Amino acid sequence: MPRWVHWRRRTREAGPLDVARLRESFAHVAMHGDELPLFFYSDLFIKHPEVRDLFPVSMAAQRGHLVDALVKIVAQVDSVDELTTFLQGLGRDHRKFGVIADHYDAVGDSLLATLEHFSGPAWSPGLASDWKAAYGLIGSVMTAAARADEQVHPPWWRGTVVACERRAFDVSVLFVRPEPRIDYLPGQSVALECPTRPKLWRYYSMANAPRSDGLLEFHIRLIDGGAVSMALTSAAIVDTELRLGSPIGVLTLAQPLSGRHLLLVAGSTGLAPLKAMLDQLTALPQPPKVHLFFGARTADGLYDLDSLEKMAAQHSWLTVTPVVSGNSKFAGETGSLPDVVARHGDWSGHEAYLAGPTEMVQTTVARLAAAGMAQDHIHIEDFGWSEP
Amino acid sequence: MTTAWFDENNRLTPDELQTVAFPLSRLGRRGYEEEAVQEFLGVVHAEFVRLVNERASLWQDVQRLRRRIIAGQSNGDQQSVLFGEADAHVHAVRILSTAQLTADRYVADAQAYSSRVTEEARLRRDDIMREAEQYSDMLMEEAHSKARDAAVSALNAAPGPQTDQERRAAQAELAYLRTYSDVYRAHLRAYTEGVLRGIEEWERKDAASLQEAAERVPIAGPPAKDGKAYRRS
Numbered sequence: 001m002p003r004w005v006h007w008r009r010r011t012r013e014a015g016p017l018d019v020a021r022l023r024e025s026f027a028h029v030a031m032h033g034d035e036l037p038l039f040f041y042s043d044l045f046i047k048h049p050e051v052r053d054l055f056p057v058s059m060a061a062q063r064g065h066l067v068d069a070l071v072k073i074v075a076q077v078d079s080v081d082e083l084t085t086f087l088q089g090l091g092r093d094h095r096k097f098g099v100i101a102d103h104y105d106a107v108g109d110s111l112l113a114t115l116e117h118f119s120g121p122a123w124s125p126g127l128a129s130d131w132k133a134a135y136g137l138i139g140s141v142m143t144a145a146a147r148a149d150e151q152v153h154p155p156w157w158r159g160t161v162v163a164c165e166r167r168a169f170d171v172s173v174l175f176v177r178p179e180p181r182i183d184y185l186p187g188q189s190v191a192l193e194c195p196t197r198p199k200l201w202r203y204y205s206m207a208n209a210p211r212s213d214g215l216l217e218f219h220i221r222l223i224d225g226g227a228v229s230m231a232l233t234s235a236a237i238v239d240t241e242l243r244l245g246s247p248i249g250v251l252t253l254a255q256p257l258s259g260r261h262l263l264l265v266a267g268s269t270g271l272a273p274l275k276a277m278l279d280q281l282t283a284l285p286q287p288p289k290v291h292l293f294f295g296a297r298t299a300d301g302l303y304d305l306d307s308l309e310k311m312a313a314q315h316s317w318l319t320v321t322p323v324v325s326g327n328s329k330f331a332g333e334t335g336s337l338p339d340v341v342a343r344h345g346d347w348s349g350h351e352a353y354l355a356g357p358t359e360m361v362q363t364t365v366a367r368l369a370a371a372g373m374a375q376d377h378i379h380i381e382d383f384g385w386s387e388p
Numbered sequence: 389m390t391t392a393w394f395d396e397n398n399r400l401t402p403d404e405l406q407t408v409a410f411p412l413s414r415l416g417r418r419g420y421e422e423e424a425v426q427e428f429l430g431v432v433h434a435e436f437v438r439l440v441n442e443r444a445s446l447w448q449d450v451q452r453l454r455r456r457i458i459a460g461q462s463n464g465d466q467q468s469v470l471f472g473e474a475d476a477h478v479h480a481v482r483i484l485s486t487a488q489l490t491a492d493r494y495v496a497d498a499q500a501y502s503s504r505v506t507e508e509a510r511l512r513r514d515d516i517m518r519e520a521e522q523y524s525d526m527l528m529e530e531a532h533s534k535a536r537d538a539a540v541s542a543l544n545a546a547p548g549p550q551t552d553q554e555r556r557a558a559q560a561e562l563a564y565l566r567t568y569s570d571v572y573r574a575h576l577r578a579y580t581e582g583v584l585r586g587i588e589e590w591e592r593k594d595a596a597s598l599q600e601a602a603e604r605v606p607i608a609g610p611p612a613k614d615g616k617a618y619r620r621s
Contacts, residue, residue, distance in 0.1 A: 031401055032444065033437045042484040046477065058495035059488055120447050169513055224510065225503020235591075236598045 018130055019078050025127055026074045029118040030067075036118055037063035044110040051106060054097050056199035073138060084141055089248075091142030095155040096191065096201070096245040099146075104139040111135055149246070157182055157244040159192075159216070164238050167303035170222040171269060172233040173207075176242060181214040184247035186276035187353075189381075191245035192218070194231045201245065202228045205355070205381075207272035209279040219269040219304070251353060251381040253277055257288060260351040260377070264292040265341055265364050267356020271304055273381065274355055278311060278318065287317045293344075295323040295337035295356070299330050338363040348372040353379045402436040405429055448478070520583055527572050538565055 029036055041059055045052045055062055069090070076083040115131055116123045159178040166172050182190070186209040191201040207217040220232045231237065251273050264274045271294055281287040296302045302322050312320040323340045324330035333340045337360055341347070352368055354361045361380050368378055408429070413419030452474050538561060 031403065031437070032441050033402070035437075035441045038485045038488065039481060042481040042488065043477075046480050046484060058492045060492040060496065117448060118444055120444055170510070222506065224506040225499050227499060227502075230502065230506070234598055235595055 017077070017133055018126075021127060022077060022130055022134060023074055025115070025119060025122065025131070026070070028122060029115055030071070032118050034063060036114060037066045039117060040066065040110055040114040043113050044106060047110060048103075048106045051103060054099065054103075054199070073134075077134065087138055087141040088145035091145035092149045092246065093248075094142065095146050095149060095153075096193075096243070097199075098155070101143050101146075104143055108132070108135045108139060153246050154180075156193075156246075157190075159242045159244045161237050161240050161242060162215070164233075164235055166233070166235070168300050170233070171301070171303040172220050172222075173304070174218040174220060174232065174237065176216045176218060176244070178214060178216060178244055182216070182244065182247060183210060185249075185252040186210075186280040187252040187273040188247040188249040188276075189273070190247050192228070192232070193243040193245075194228055194237070195240060195242070196231050197228050200228050203248075205249070205251075205273035205276065206247075207275045207279075209276055209283070217272075219272040221269040249273070249381055251355065251379055253280065253353075254351075258351050258377075259288065260349060261289040262291070263341070263347050263350040263352040263368075264290060265337065265352065265354045265356070265361075266292065266294050267337055267360040268296055268301060270354075270356025270361070272355070274353055275304070275308075277353065281317075282311070282315060287315070289317050289319075291319045291321065291344075291350075293321050293323055293337060293341050295325060295340070295360070297324070297326040299324050336360075336363075338367045342367045342371060346371070351377050351379070355381060402433050402440065405433045405436060452478070516583060516586075520579065523579060524576060527576055531569060531572055534568060535565065 041055075041063065072086065073083065076086070112128065112131060112135070116128065119127070157178045157180065159176040161174055162177050163175040164172050184190070184206060187205065189203045189205040191203050193199070193201050204218045204220065207219050208215075218232075220229055222233045223229045262277075264277070266274045274292065278290065278292070281290065292308065294302060294305065294308060302324070305320075305322050308320045308322075312318045321333055321340070321344070323333045323335070323337050325334070325336050337356075341364060347368060348371065350373070352373060354364050365378055365380060369375060406429070410425070412422075455474075541561075
């Protein structure tokens, strides 16, 4: 039974929610800004101190996530399909944090206490039961999705870092052996948590197709002040045991393949998911023609060019064009990646897969669309709620 | 019950402050700097939110005290008028919230510091690389121009049978150029190796300091708790 049927039935049983009243009530409490989630988490941690362990030391980002999720839920509370997909993902995703069914009641209690606290004289038994019903629905969709996921996946995997290769000043390639083996589609990502940065999960794409020995390759770029990337790019990461969340992501090759030629555009470590696809294609008897553009600011930022060129030399269906945006003395193509891709010909018959810095991806999408490529032939990754 | 103060439709809310737009003054007329106005609106917004929160919290206090007095009067218990159980929770929430904000600030400061340090290292590395590139360009350019000069002078040399003296001169020139190129290559190598040594030294220190930090601060692994540990007591 599709989830939304379940949702509708529950709604009818509980009596229709007064959506307008919920929204008005939320608009009033949202006026209190950061105080709202601050009160919520303090109330939760005082009533249930054991829950505090599930969160990182700094709660600043977490408070933002809570408010964002509430805003999204309240905005979409009457478009059930979209909201259900969002909540199911949220429920599955929360398993890796160690969230269990009991926590949902605790969160519901504190949410209600918070809303009551900030609603002041506007709080009424009717409003309380509306919020209770709304939270009941949210919680049931999330726990149901989490329960279904329990049948298929562990909440998280252990993964030992077996090697860390520094390929550029700010890029390292990690090889991780997960236990047990993880099955995923090339192009997907997992959240990683490093023991020196507890409770801070960041998403990284596997850069290889699933291998017989189960080894995973990750490309990590050092972000200035990035707590997790700094730990992951340091040589001291070798032999460390990481935690890995369930594989997620939709940036994967269509099965069966569309038959169109492929255009792959990778900015910096955005190469990882696209390289996993190349890895997948090399195993096919007749891969489609593929043109990969690999861009970086400087020539030494093209950290994986050697192995790509080796691949291109072995496979006649693969063309690799390295692009450097910041250094005009580079022997190959220079200029911004979207410009170079755009001036390299007519891509309208191709299927495009893009990954890299948001701005580069957005600009390339716009250029390709303007040049006549159909929107549904352009594939990008959008983590939405799970944005690191 | 009277109408809640924020139920009145015509009250200004902090959000409205953030979306307010003023018409621009006509060209040539005096007006406020837009940026200064926006900045001030930001300050007013923050203050507004603070006041709204203070007011809500005071309203809660009044309600709690009122309830307590009524309860104390009805059961004649003087003690319960003075000490309310509900107060303890609200106080605890406030104290924890303040502590959390302090922790957040510490983490944010540490993050900002580490961000600054990495950025500086990155910029310095870019400078060093640029400098090395310029230096090598200069050496190459000089070698090229020398070679060009040598070629030009060889072409300009009078055609015809070379005298012994001319051959000796050409050989001398050739030897000179060879030496020159050797010297430049040695220079370039020494410089590059110096830079590499610097980088290696830095990497070794980086690893050593990490090792040291790891030894000093025992790193906790992921908590090996099973589901039961989280269950509500």
